[in-house]
Amino acid sequence: MLWYIGKRLLQLIPVFFGATFLIYFMVFALPGDPVAALYGDKQPSPQVIAEIRAQFNLDKPFIVQYLIYIGHLFQGNLGTTFSGIPVIDQLKQAFPITFRLSMLALLFEAVAGILVGLISGLRKGKIFDNSALVVSLLLISVPTFVVGFLLQFFLGIKWGLFAVTVSPEAPWGDLVLPAIVLATVSFAYIVRLTRASVSENMSADFVRTATAKGLPRRRVISVHILRNSLVPVVTYLGVDIGSLMVGAIVTEGIFNIQGVGGTVYKAIQLQQGPTVVSFVAVMVIIFMLANLLVDLLYALLDPRIRYAK
């Protein structure tokens, strides 16, 4: 197991450098001037431009810029936002809120998604299964921001069941509705994934053996079918952290949550390119680490993966 973790960590290193380089390259080397993006429609004088270029090392060769950026990154210096606040400070403030929101969303989608998927898979072709399939397709095809507005409008404004926007401290109660919104698309995917996996395992030999040796149905379902069906779902949860972060940008924007996503959303609205880049770069790094964690979890769930490689 240790060997496997070490190998995965080593594999992460080139991907990490590649990904940060890629983002850096596309932001600063593609046509389109970051300084111009900084100013929007009204362009500053050439002297100001030159000064900003020097301040952000934009006058140096590209590869030097990147190395300086990586050097700062390892010292915990993620740059400053548009208004001069260090990104790391803002991150310290915003990250716990986004973390709680994502955990709540993950909890919703995992519990509800696996439950609905399990029932669907066990009753394939029945009315519950068919309606779950239709609902999940609908949820996938309606974008998160539309779901967000609809739920905010009906549950928050019209019927007053939930807080319409979230207060700055983001208490758990306020986060329930945004977490449901954030979870919808992934919930639908988990339902479909669990359903397919359960219905496939239903006809597996080990399930027949378990039934044949007289185990109660409850035990066959919970231990034999469910556990084996969870492997692809866990893999999906790893990939899903990426879409949760994109969803967080939209959801936190809609519900005015002061988390990482909300900060990015506001920065995009105010056209603060550099802030967007530094925050999203951090998000990509979190995504990579989360994926690594899920890979390790996956190896824990399925011993075949541990020993095969």
Next chain:
Amino acid sequence: MPSSTTPGQLSPDHYVADLEETPLKAVDAVDESEKPRSSARDAWDSMRTRPLFWISGVLIVLVIVIALFPGLFTHVSPQTNSLSNSNAGARSGHPLGFTFQGYDVFSRVIYGTRASLLVGILATVLVTVVGVVIGSLAGYYGGWLDAVVSRIGDIFFSIPTVLGAIVVMSTITDRNPLTVALILALFAWPQIARIMRGSVISATATDYVMASTALGVSRFRILLRHVVPNAIAPVIVVATVSLGTFIVAESTLSFLGIGLPGTTVSWGGDIDNARTTLRTAPLPLFWPAAALSITVLSFLMMGDVVRDALDPKARARR
């Protein structure tokens, strides 16, 4: 072992035919006059019996026609507005009412189809072409080519598509359907490449490839004529579904204000514009959202049908 049946005698559930009953000749006989059935033909026969195929097919054709000829469906221009109509309700000639700015909602929805569909199709075509070429070369030739390409793919794969697109789109100034599609494709190609690579590897290890090699067909020709056609099915399924997800991605970018510029009529942009008046007038937000969702839904349903048709296992199960 307690048993009611005597050895050698099968239980009544099992019926085994006498060997003489079905002469081997009858089983083995192949009608040589019948044309060999292609897998595409099989898939088509399976698809056309399903109502879901026809429903999604008709919707997709309708959406394409709307995108190509929006003038056929409305005579109202999506670009002319009158503030006296701000948030006005439906009336004759304007079935869906007006936006806050006084634009005709129905006309905006009809004309917005083109931008969304264009981005979706462009991005899908780009991703499919790049992914198929790279994935099949990597899977077929293997070695250092595979190693290099797979590592590069890992790097792009480690950046979630929309996150990457947000970074790039928030810095570039030239935004149009082509650049949006290009940037979405840039971060999305490794998925198709990975699927194609795996599929090509398993298709390369088959007997008909060995037979072609034995017959002296060149390696590249085998790849083009035998491996790729037999390996492409899973890519077609993913591409159909990803067309829908690209449309969602574009609308998300437009909603954030970094997708298509405000001068381009698009569903995402209209949803973004309508959200300020959500509390007083929710319908200008609802209609473009509905059009977007129906379009995406029809591509997703089509993807489901195509997958079932191309996967013999799923076909047998149904």
